[in-house]
Amino acid sequence: QEAAAPAAGQATTAKPNIVIIGTGGTIAGAGASTVNTGDYDSAKVAVDKIIAAVPEMKQVANIRGEQIFQIGSESYNDERMLKLAKRISELAKQPDVDAVMVTHGTDTIEETSYLLNLTLKTDKPVVIIGAMRPGTALSADGPLNLYNAAVVAASKEAKGKGVLVVMNDEIHSARDVTKSNALKVETFRSLYGPLGVVVESKPYFYRLPARPHTMATEFDIDQITALPKVDVFYAHTSMDPKILGAIADLGGKALIYGGTGNASVADYMEDPLKEVRKKGLIVVRATRTGSGQVVRNGEEKDDENDWIVAADQTPQKARLLTSLALTKTQDPKAIEAILYKY
Numbered sequence: 001q002e003a004a005a006p007a008a009g010q011a012t013t014a015k016p017n018i019v020i021i022g023t024g025g026t027i028a029g030a031g032a033s034t035v036n037t038g039d040y041d042s043a044k045v046a047v048d049k050i051i052a053a054v055p056e057m058k059q060v061a062n063i064r065g066e067q068i069f070q071i072g073s074e075s076y077n078d079e080r081m082l083k084l085a086k087r088i089s090e091l092a093k094q095p096d097v098d099a100v101m102v103t104h105g106t107d108t109i110e111e112t113s114y115l116l117n118l119t120l121k122t123d124k125p126v127v128i129i130g131a132m133r134p135g136t137a138l139s140a141d142g143p144l145n146l147y148n149a150a151v152v153a154a155s156k157e158a159k160g161k162g163v164l165v166v167m168n169d170e171i172h173s174a175r176d177v178t179k180s181n182a183l184k185v186e187t188f189r190s191l192y193g194p195l196g197v198v199v200e201s202k203p204y205f206y207r208l209p210a211r212p213h214t215m216a217t218e219f220d221i222d223q224i225t226a227l228p229k230v231d232v233f234y235a236h237t238s239m240d241p242k243i244l245g246a247i248a249d250l251g252g253k254a255l256i257y258g259g260t261g262n263a264s265v266a267d268y269m270e271d272p273l274k275e276v277r278k279k280g281l282i283v284v285r286a287t288r289t290g291s292g293q294v295v296r297n298g299e300e301k302d303d304e305n306d307w308i309v310a311a312d313q314t315p316q317k318a319r320l321l322t323s324l325a326l327t328k329t330q331d332p333k334a335i336e337a338i339l340y341k342y
């Protein structure tokens, strides 16, 4: 996979070495025909084959593939996320690796990349990409996403900016990005906007992540062997109040209550939620709306109930961050400070 040596007289700037870790997802998917864009099997094609389909990447970097899993990203659990994160950490320590890319299913890219953003101790570029259409489809988006990601990973500008998700010509911070649509190729959105774009083989950054990431966090993937269990409950009308007690008895250390609006709690769910706290779980109010900051003591009596709020973190990101916070402290106020900080 090495590109040819430069001819005499040509510039000899060494190309960076990038390892691409394959994990499955739609970018590794295959449909029965070219018109199947949403009906296909994900996680079928090996990473080396995905890389071979984009020979243009050889112009920007020396690329090597490594298959770690072959799964749809809906199947990630803590064990798999930690395995991936620890492997990236190992690779990032190697002097002959300049950047790491991960091909990943899009369903949970926002969670895995956020965990990496919070726990990797490296300033080398780490870029996660996926696809919304399988490689067999007309207008498959995977190949260009992969090329653009290589362009970003190979760039000096990507260094020190935390874990990046490159999709649909945009560069997103792992902190902010979420999947916003089940089918569209423009599904990835960051509430505060992407950090930049890729145009004609060049990354253009317009913003910097303001929140601490990678080198600047208190979490180190090399020191984490397991993540404390945290569950999410999603609120709706006509809830069964008994459900909260049932979740609390599953052995979790915290419950994220994905409340309606500003994480409000239905009158008939208040007592069951107080019981969850009395059973020893940290109760975190997050909003199911997908965006916006939850106001402490706003619509609910957080002080009185010893509940905390998730700031602007979505329930799924609050789940990961609360779990990481629990590796450091059991104090609700300290955990809330972490939810506001990152």
Ligand SMILES: NC(=O)C[C@H](N)C(=O)O
Residues within 6 Å of the ligand: 024, 025, 026, 027, 042, 071, 072, 073, 074, 104, 105, 106, 107, 108, 130, 131, 132, 133
């Ligand atoms: N577009 C995708 O990658 C969806 C797939 N279910 C996954 O997350 O693996």
